[in-house]
Amino acid sequence: MNKHWPFFAAIFVFVAGMALLILISLQKTGGVFAYALDDIYIHMAISKNLALNGAWGINAGEFSSSASSILYPLIIAASFVVFGVNEISPLAINIIFGLLSILAAYFILKKTDMPPAWTFAALLFFVFATPFFIVALTGLEHMIQIAVFLFFVYLATRAIASEKPSGKEIAALALLAAILTSVRYESMFVLFVVCGLFILKKQWNTAFVLGAIGMLPIVIFGLYAVAQGSYFFPNPVLLKAKFEHFAIWDLMKLGYYALSNMAESHILLLLAGALSAFAMRVRNHIAFWSQQQLMVVIFAATTLLHLTFAQTGWFYRYEAYLVALGIIIVSTGIYEYFRNKDILAMLKLKTNPLFFGTLVAIFFALSLPYVFRAGSAVATPQAMKNIYEQHYQLGLFIQKYYGGETIVANDIGFISFLPNAYIIDWVGLGNVDVTRARRNGNFTREWMEDYARSKNAKLAVMHDVWFANTGVPQSWTKIGEWKVTSGAPFIARNVAFYSTDRNEIEGLRQYFADFSANELPNSVEATKYF
Numbered sequence: 001m002n003k004h005w006p007f008f009a010a011i012f013v014f015v016a017g018m019a020l021l022i023l024i025s026l027q028k029t030g031g032v033f034a035y036a037l038d039d040i041y042i043h044m045a046i047s048k049n050l051a052l053n054g055a056w057g058i059n060a061g062e063f064s065s066s067a068s069s070i071l072y073p074l075i076i077a078a079s080f081v082v083f084g085v086n087e088i089s090p091l092a093i094n095i096i097f098g099l100l101s102i103l104a105a106y107f108i109l110k111k112t113d114m115p116p117a118w119t120f121a122a123l124l125f126f127v128f129a130t131p132f133f134i135v136a137l138t139g140l141e142h143m144i145q146i147a148v149f150l151f152f153v154y155l156a157t158r159a160i161a162s163e164k165p166s167g168k169e170i171a172a173l174a175l176l177a178a179i180l181t182s183v184r185y186e187s188m189f190v191l192f193v194v195c196g197l198f199i200l201k202k203q204w205n206t207a208f209v210l211g212a213i214g215m216l217p218i219v220i221f222g223l224y225a226v227a228q229g230s231y232f233f234p235n236p237v238l239l240k241a242k243f244e245h246f247a248i249w250d251l252m253k254l255g256y257y258a259l260s261n262m263a264e265s266h267i268l269l270l271l272a273g274a275l276s277a278f279a280m281r282v283r284n285h286i287a288f289w290s291q292q293q294l295m296v297v298i299f300a301a302t303t304l305l306h307l308t309f310a311q312t313g314w315f316y317r318y319e320a321y322l323v324a325l326g327i328i329i330v331s332t333g334i335y336e337y338f339r340n341k342d343i344l345a346m347l348k349l350k351t352n353p354l355f356f357g358t359l360v361a362i363f364f365a366l367s368l369p370y371v372f373r374a375g376s377a378v379a380t381p382q383a384m385k386n387i388y389e390q391h392y393q394l395g396l397f398i399q400k401y402y403g404g405e406t407i408v409a410n411d412i413g414f415i416s417f418l419p420n421a422y423i424i425d426w427v428g429l430g431n432v433d434v435t436r437a438r439r440n441g442n443f444t445r446e447w448m449e450d451y452a453r454s455k456n457a458k459l460a461v462m463h464d465v466w467f468a469n470t471g472v473p474q475s476w477t478k479i480g481e482w483k484v485t486s487g488a489p490f491i492a493r494n495v496a497f498y499s500t501d502r503n504e505i506e507g508l509r510q511y512f513a514d515f516s517a518n519e520l521p522n523s524v525e526a527t528k529y530f
Contacts, residue, residue, distance in 0.1 A: 003116070004106075005116060005120075006106065006116050006117075006119040006120035006123055007102065007103070007106040007119075007123070009120055009123075010102050010106070010120065010123035010124065010126075010127060011099060011102055013124065013127060014098055014099070014102060014127050014132055014133075015095070015099075017127075017132075017133055017377065018095060018098075018133065018136060018137070021133055021137060021377060021380050021381055022137075024381040025137075025380070025381040025384040025385060028381055028382070028384070028385040028388075029384065029385055029388040030521075032388055032392065033087060033088070033091075033384075034384045034385070034387040034388040034391075034392055035090070035091075035137060035138055035139040035384065035387060036134060036137045036138045036139075036315065036380050036383040036384050036387065036490070037138040037139070037140065037315060037383070037387070037490075038387055038391045038411060038412075038413030038414055038491075039138070039140060039413060040090050040138060040139035040140050040413070041391070041412075041413035041414040041416065041417040041418075042058060042066055042067060042412060042413055042416060042417075042429065042430070043067050043069070043072055043073050043076060043090070043139075043140070043141070044076060044087070044089075044090065044417045045058040045066075045412075045413075045416040045417040046058060046066060046067055046073040046077075047073045047074075047076035047077035047079075047080055048077075048080060048085050048417060049061075050073060050074070050077035050080075051077045051080035051081050051085065052085070056073070057430070058412060058416040058423055058425070058429075058430040059416075059422050059423060059430070060420075063225075063228040063229070063230065064230070064235070064429075064430050064431060064432060065225045065228075065230045065231065065233075065234040065235050065432070066234070066235055066236070066425075066429045066430045067234060067236065068184065068185060068234055068236040068237055069141045069182070069183055069184060070182040070183075070217050070218070070221045071141075071144075071179065071182035071183050071217070072140075072141035072144065072183060075093060075144075076089050076090060076093070079092075079093070090139035090140075091136075091137075091139060093143075093144070094135075094136040094137075094139060094140075094143045094144075095136065097143040097144045097146070097147045098132055098136050098143050098147075100147040101132070101143065101146045101147040101150060101324065102123065102126070102127065104147055104150035104151050104154070105122075105123060105126050105150060105324070105328055106119070106123060107154070108150065108154055108328055108332075109122055109123070109328065109331065109332065112332045112335060112336065114331075114332070114335050118331075118335050121331075122327070122328070122331035122332075122335075125327055125331065125370070126324060126327050126328065126331075128370075128373075128374035128377070129266075129323065129327060129370040129373050129374050130146065130316075130320050130323050130324045130327065130373070131316055131320075131373045131374055131376050131377060133376070133377035133380055134315050134316065134317075134376045134377060134379075134380045134383075135315070135316065135317050135320050137380050137383075137384065138315055138317060140317060141183050141184060142184070142317045142318075142320050142321065144183050145180070145183045145184045145187065145320075145321045146320060146321045146324045148176060148179050148180045148183060149180060149187070149190065149321045149324070149325065150324065150325060150328070151176060152173070152176040152177065152180050152190065152194075153190065153295060153298055153299075153325060154295075155169065155172060155173050155176060156173055156194045156197075156294075156298065157291045157294040157295050157298065158291055159173055159206075160194070160197050160198060160201060160289065160294055161289055161290055161291045161294060165206070170206055170209065170210070173210060174209060174210050174213040174214065175213075177191055177194075177210055177213060177214030178213050178214055178216055178217055180214070181214050181215065181217055181218055182217035182218070182221075184321075185218065185233070185234075185237050186306055186309075186310045186318075188214075188215070188218070189302045189305035189306055189309070189310075190298060190302045191210070191211065191214040191215070192211075192305070193297075193298050193301040193302050193305070194210065194298065195207040195210055195211045195214075196301075197294065197297070197298070198210065201289070229432065230432045231432070231435070235428055235429050235430075235432065235435045236429055238435060238439065239427070239428055239429070239435065239438065239439075240311060266323065266369035266370060266373060267303065267307070267312070267319065267322070267323075267326075269369065270303075270322075270323065270326030270327070270329075270330060271300060271303060271326070273326070273329070273330035273333060273334075274296045274299055274300060274326060274329045274330060274333070275296065275300065276333065277292075277296060277329060277330065277332070277333025277334075277336070277337075278293060278296040278297075280333065280336070280337060281293055281336075292332070295325075295329055296329055299322070299325050299326055299329055302322065303322050303326070306318075306319065306322060315376070315383075316373055316376060323373075379489070379490075382486075382487055382489075382490070383489075383490040385486065385523075386484060386486075386490050386491045387414070387491070388521075389484045389486065389521055389523055389524050390482065390484055390491055390495060390524070391411070391413055391414040391415065391491075392414055393482070393519075393520060393521070393524065394409075394414065394415050394461055394495065395414040395415045395417070395418035395419055396418070396515075396519065397511070397515050398415055398418075398419040398421050398459070398461075399418055399419035399420070399421075400511075400515070401507075401511040401515075402419065402421055402458060402459055403419055403420045403421060404420055404421065405421055405422070405457075405458045405459065406421070406422040406423075406424065406452075406455045406456055406457040406458060407419075407421045407422065407423055407424065407457065407458070407459050407460070407461065408424045408426065408448075408452050408457045408459065408460035408461070408462070408498075408500060409423060409424070409425060409426065409460070409461050409462065410425070410426040410427055410462045410463055410466050410467070411427070411463060411466075411492075411495075412425045412427070412429060412430050415461070416430065422455070424451070424452060424455055424457060426448065426462070426466075426467075433451065434451070437451075443470065444470055445467075445470050445471045445472060445473045445474070446473070448470070448472075448473050449473035449474075449475060449476075452473070452500050453500075457500045457501070458499075458500060458501055458504050459497070459498070459499065459500065459504070459508060460472075460476060460497070460498040460499075460500050461495055461496070461497055461498075462495065462496055462498065463492040463494065463495055463496070464494065464496050465492055465494070466492070472498065473500075475500075475502075476498040476499065476500050477498060477499045477502070477505050478496055478497070478498050478529050479497045479498065479499055479505070479508050479509055479512050479528070479529055479530060480496070480497050480509075480512045480516070480526060480527055480528045480529055480530075481494055481495065481496045481497065481526070481527045481529070482494070482495050482497075482516070482520070482524050482525070482526055482527075483524065483525045483526075483527065484523065484524055484525075485523055485524065485525050486523040497512055509528075509530050512526070512528065513528065516528075
């Protein structure tokens, strides 16, 4: 164990940090656990329906392609079958894959013969700057993506670097590829890059087998979704897509989008560091097809594809898998550069304090983007409290007064997981009819009114700020509004209650007044419009 102390120390830091943040959040919510983002409850709603009635969707017995992951709802559903429907399974899954991610990073770092102190520093940077804590406490699938991605890239670079990879290596790589693409659709990017490298080495059969098996989960689920009357790609992927057609203007916009994303300092610095490590190895006559160089190539190419076609930001989760690999590559590059060098002499510590001070200032300036990423852990308990104050309370309200009814909302999640209600999602994640209306330009307040009436909706809970362009149907009656008065940087503070049925107005007024007076947390302010 002594020689592996950096690994166990990093594990301790991660687990202890998670425990501390959860305890702080429980103090803020009065003992109720809530995730840092409401999105995880969409996965949990799908998983609950899968476990209880075999339907893939947020509404019981109805298909909806509402998640950007194929595998994750299945994993959660399996845990629900074994342990019953609960709210802790995603947290446990994230902690497990957080540990596996640290194991993968440690395994790769140890291959460079990095001494323990360097390894521990690199692992700390890896855990805090990825950043593990806020990614894990969203409860989403990104932590699984990080772990599988790291193992996949390591095995891929080893297979490409070897003259003739074994059948077992290719089989393991193909299995990881299928898992990776079923966890996140963006994983297609790294699959394309790896297959391209195999083609450059004229290993056509390997590239074909790997690409076919890697794309198989997406193809199977896509065909199933089409057979169910939906689109080939999930609603979240379609609604967040950067273009729908390969028009010249769309391609120009993609180029601009990639450059603007690349300008984000944390990504730019990692790319620059990785390419510097690549150049240093070229100068040291290390071959292009070596494992170290291939890792840089895969990182750089996958990053460029992600920045062009996918999102970054929003709790740092979308690009977390790339940042994780970039940190490992840059850490190994820094170690290789300083290995066998007298660092104190290089820095001229004793003879030129001005030089050393300037170098320290530059180091801290370059570190700032990662300090901000690491500092996101401090804000995580507040994000969890905000979900408890708004989304959790909405779920309790609907469960208490509108169980079995049709509800209109624009920010689904907990309200689709907890209550036994039929949810119409105005964003389009949960209902393909809304997705079609948005994509076809038909999503107007008149369309909203007609569609809600056709589904016999009784209540709408909406963030008015989201509908500044379309407006709210004129026949709906605004009953009241909740406002989160504590710090709420992660949600829209105000959520409005509308009666969509004139016969339900008095009932909703009574429900709103009773719940607001007796059950709403003190940090949420209720305003009545009657």
